[in-house]
Amino acid sequence: MAFGRSSTGRRKRPVEPVTLKILVAGGFGVGKTTMVGAVSEIRPLRTEESLTEAGRPVDDLEGVEAKTTTTVAMDFGRITLREDLVLYLFGTPGQDRFWFLWDELAQGALGAVVLCDTRRLEDSFAAIDYFERRAIPFAVAVNRFEGTARFPGETVRAALDLDPEVPLLMCDARSRESVRDVLVAVAEHALTLAARTREPVTT
Numbered sequence: 001m002a003f004g005r006s007s008t009g010r011r012k013r014p015v016e017p018v019t020l021k022i023l024v025a026g027g028f029g030v031g032k033t034t035m036v037g038a039v040s041e042i043r044p045l046r047t048e049e050s051l052t053e054a055g056r057p058v059d060d061l062e063g064v065e066a067k068t069t070t071t072v073a074m075d076f077g078r079i080t081l082r083e084d085l086v087l088y089l090f091g092t093p094g095q096d097r098f099w100f101l102w103d104e105l106a107q108g109a110l111g112a113v114v115l116c117d118t119r120r121l122e123d124s125f126a127a128i129d130y131f132e133r134r135a136i137p138f139a140v141a142v143n144r145f146e147g148t149a150r151f152p153g154e155t156v157r158a159a160l161d162l163d164p165e166v167p168l169l170m171c172d173a174r175s176r177e178s179v180r181d182v183l184v185a186v187a188e189h190a191l192t193l194a195a196r197t198r199e200p201v202t203t
């Protein structure tokens, strides 16, 4: 053929992936930094500072006594879920005194994970309220620290007063597969809701 490019030998066009921004939020010391680090395929960016004696009265370390550092700005990581779907993960700081950073981090977020510890479930209320108020789709993931009581999903759901359509998963923030499952659930949930709001209203 004299004209046109031959299809044989032509390289497969690279797929331009859709990139989604997902927040990893939750109370102090629930394992957010651990979660981002467990799945990130790039070396995660961390902003850890040492927990100090001075902070002891305000930093409640019950259950995470081995913790020596805390996030002061954010965690950042990336995971490719599919060839055409990449998630950028932004872990929030957990302590109340860094709340002012959340609005900045939440800009353009498609969805969020609220990570919880059943020993201190009440610490996740603020994060859940935050995303509900802003209509940012989120899933709840219970980080199962070993040696802690295992509550059925329905009990956790009731305690957190979750909407029935909010995905609730049990996870291990240190396990890549487990965290990946959580992120797939959040991405699917967020994309479903996004598609729903784009649909024309037919009344």
Ligand SMILES: Nc1nc2c(ncn2[C@@H]2O[C@H](COP(=O)(O)OP(=O)(O)OP(=O)(O)O)[C@@H](O)[C@H]2O)c(=O)[nH]1
Residues within 6 Å of the ligand: 027, 028, 029, 030, 031, 032, 033, 034, 035, 064, 066, 067, 068, 069, 070, 071, 072, 092, 093, 094, 095, 143, 144, 145, 146, 172, 173, 174
């Ligand atoms: N045993 C166990 N330890 C965990 C797990 N996840 C996190 N940790 C530990 O718990 C502590 C808290 O983890 P981080 O990932 O720093 O928690 P965070 O939510 O980022 O904490 P802040 O940024 O300070 O709010 C660390 O000492 C982790 O090693 C888990 O699933 N099991």
Ligand SMILES: [Mg+2]
Residues within 6 Å of the ligand: 032, 033, 034, 070, 071, 075, 091, 092, 093, 094
């Ligand atoms: Mg952290």
